[in-house]
Amino acid sequence: MEIKISVNVNGKDYVREVEPRTLLVHFLRDTLRLTGTHIGCDTSSCGACTIHVDGIAVKSCTMLAVQADGSSITTIEGLAQGAELHPLQEGFKECHGLQCGFCTPGMIMTAADLLAKNPCPSESEIRHGLEGNFCRCTGYHNIVKAVQYAAEKMGNEVSA
Amino acid sequence: MEEAIEILQNGSYAKVLGGGHSLVPALKLRLNAPETLVDVTRIESLKGIAIEDGTLVIGAANTHHEIATSADVHNTLSFLAKGASAIGDVQVRNKGTIGGSIAHADPSADWPALLLAADASIVIQGADGTKTVAAQDFFTGFFSTILEESDIITQIRIPIPPEGTKSTYQKFVQPASRFAIVGCAAVKEPSGATRVAFAGVSDYAFRDEAVESASSSGASAEEAASKAAEGVSIMSDHYASEDYRKHLAKVYARRALVEVS
Numbered sequence A: 001m002e003i004k005i006s007v008n009v010n011g012k013d014y015v016r017e018v019e020p021r022t023l024l025v026h027f028l029r030d031t032l033r034l035t036g037t038h039i040g041c042d043t044s045s046c047g048a049c050t051i052h053v054d055g056i057a058v059k060s061c062t063m064l065a066v067q068a069d070g071s072s073i074t075t076i077e078g079l080a081q082g083a084e085l086h087p088l089q090e091g092f093k094e095c096h097g098l099q100c101g102f103c104t105p106g107m108i109m110t111a112a113d114l115l116a117k118n119p120c121p122s123e124s125e126i127r128h129g130l131e132g133n134f135c136r137c138t139g140y141h142n143i144v145k146a147v148q149y150a151a152e153k154m155g156n157e158v159s160a
Numbered sequence B: 001m002e003e004a005i006e007i008l009q010n011g012s013y014a015k016v017l018g019g020g021h022s023l024v025p026a027l028k029l030r031l032n033a034p035e036t037l038v039d040v041t042r043i044e045s046l047k048g049i050a051i052e053d054g055t056l057v058i059g060a061a062n063t064h065h066e067i068a069t070s071a072d073v074h075n076t077l078s079f080l081a082k083g084a085s086a087i088g089d090v091q092v093r094n095k096g097t098i099g100g101s102i103a104h105a106d107p108s109a110d111w112p113a114l115l116l117a118a119d120a121s122i123v124i125q126g127a128d129g130t131k132t133v134a135a136q137d138f139f140t141g142f143f144s145t146i147l148e149e150s151d152i153i154t155q156i157r158i159p160i161p162p163e164g165t166k167s168t169y170q171k172f173v174q175p176a177s178r179f180a181i182v183g184c185a186a187v188k189e190p191s192g193a194t195r196v197a198f199a200g201v202s203d204y205a206f207r208d209e210a211v212e213s214a215s216s217s218g219a220s221a222e223e224a225a226s227k228a229a230e231g232v233s234i235m236s237d238h239y240a241s242e243d244y245r246k247h248l249a250k251v252y253a254r255r256a257l258v259e260v261s
């Protein structure tokens, strides 16, 4: 039995029929073909699948698509403004915040939630805020720098 | 609410879905296979946090994040906010709910110990109406509670303690999942009366009466903590052996008691 859901993803409305057992991450990747959101584990641990549902960071592998009915969703594909990268995307690029890049979409979405709640986080607040995102490559130092870069840039934009 | 209870009762294997942060991982691992899920998080009477006549009332569908950031919780029982902010990671706190956590009754979960130390009551709506149960009587074993299949937890009610009460939650986290290897919640009222509860130590969260009575009758933190986790069966797994957990229970009890003394 399929269930009809309506969601807004990155500013676009979609009405789709889904199997109730479909995970939100599979709906995004397989139905909407938004493959920027990654799946890195089977145990809700790695955070690679992090997206925003109604403005808060969630692991889309730990949510059923039907639970998102009526929600507004932002994925990594929704962050850049046309050709202009989001300050976090720019920060990860400038500060070498990635190596293989597998964890990056999730890292950026969690960091965006952190900066929305706390625009000037300390280093330890950044590390604490990213506890739900694992990176197998970078050792995290440059990820923290990338978030600091973005915080500074976004702060400057706000005060300018 | 009526519709939810009716579906839960109607015969096919139905389960309540809260924030899904224990149930969905279990479904993915095929540890559970209900035919129907009833999402209760949009039921209005399960939302909201309020103070009513000296009682802090937390709707069962509040997320850990909502509780961690609630002014009413901070102003009355701030250790609950601290405990909530130590659960998992931000994504888990954004979805997981207090009602789901206590219904799941994971031995390493934080809410059961926090609510035992807070002397909370749990309001349950089921086929035969509504009942209120003390947290002490709610948890019955390893992942076990008194809940029946068609029961829905609607509220957690916590008496606001007298002025001058001190409380804390001290947690030793498993670094990957951030569940408690040992968590100790302690509340000390100005009269000296002390409640101490543990997460992560035994099959289910429990109040440690030996520690409580020593501390309530004036024993030092050190002395009272030395009595912790005696006479209970202690968990052992690949994170922490039985001896190590027992040692940690005493260490975390001491830290908690020092904090509230």
Ligand SMILES: Cc1cc2nc3c(=O)[nH]c(=O)nc-3n(C[C@H](O)[C@H](O)[C@H](O)COP(=O)(O)OP(=O)(O)OC[C@H]3O[C@@H](n4cnc5c(N)ncnc54)[C@H](O)[C@@H]3O)c2cc1C
Pocket: A043, A044, A045, B015, B016, B017, B018, B019, B020, B021, B022, B023, B024, B025, B040, B060, B061, B086, B087, B088, B089, B092, B095, B096, B097, B098, B099, B100, B101, B103, B104, B106, B108, B109, B110, B111, B147, B151, B152, B153, B154, B177, B178, B179, B180
């Ligand atoms: C990576 C990760 C790390 C975590 N770390 C921690 C941690 O450090 N500490 C900790 O305490 N927890 C931790 N958790 C568990 C988390 O707190 C869960 O949110 C919680 O255990 C379950 O709450 P839920 O709302 O997600 O419930 P669900 O997963 O939806 O449901 C769990 C169970 O409760 C039942 N249920 C749900 N709501 C109700 C209700 N209102 N009435 C009756 N039954 C109900 C369901 O039927 C199910 O049996 C972690 C989880 C993950 C994925």
Ligand code: FES
Pocket: A038, A039, A040, A041, A042, A043, A044, A045, A046, A047, A048, A049, A050, A059, A060, A061, A062
């Ligand atoms: S894929 Fe690992 S947490 Fe979602």
Ligand code: FES
Pocket: A097, A098, A099, A100, A101, A102, A103, A104, A134, A135, A136, A137, A138
């Ligand atoms: S860059 Fe490879 S996992 Fe993070």
